[in-house]
Amino acid sequence: MCNTLIFGATGGIGREVAGILNRDYSHNVIEYNRGDLDFQNTGERERVSNELDVHMPDYIINCSGVLGENDWSYEEVYNINFGSNWEIIKHYLKNPAEKVNIMMMGSSAYTGGRKNYMLYSSSKAALHNLWEGASENFEGTGVNLGIFHCGPVATEMIPDRLNKKNLLDPTIVANSIIQATLTMTENKVYNIL
Helix, strand or coil: EEEEECCCCHHHHHHHHHHHHHHHCCCCEEECCCCCCCCCCCHHHHHHHHHHHHHCCCCEEEEECCCCCCCHHHHHHHHHHHHHHHHHHHHHCCCCCCCCCEEEEHHHHHCCCCCCCCHHHHHHHHHHHHHHHHHHHHHCEEECCCCEEECEEEECCCCCCCCCCCCCHHHHHHHHHHHHHHCCCEEEEEEEE
8 A cells, every 4th residue: 555645734735635545545645734744843844854754655745835925924935835845855865765756736826926925936936946956866766756836726725805717626636636646757847727
């Protein structure tokens, strides 16, 4: 049985991913919800490596994320959107012989700043660059690293004041993320807009 670890299973896309995996796949699904690991806390972030050692996942899907408006602090946004992924990558840079497929949640916002969400879009741009550098480090190892960029998804993350036309269906996005993660054989960028 495969071990699949999901960060950010509290709500949104992560909750959808966890629900589908628990219902439709014979995986041992390990869910980390908000509060299980506090990515704002340095000591908690460092616990990620220990959790990876304990569970030895075959697949990791990191759906941890915040939208973070301009009045949020840099740390509030970057520690979640970027730092959570860095802790996972850092673990496998030290253990490149382990076999694992890792999927990080990017965003279509990585290609340009968003007026009220500058920290969010810049954190997703930084995450994309992290993916590029880490991919080079993982070439020829047992680690496959993916980044999944999508447009706005109909989840509670989208504030009511924003235009909610043309939002992506969270179930379709979650199924796409799962399929990409389970079939990944190389470092790859995935897009759904």
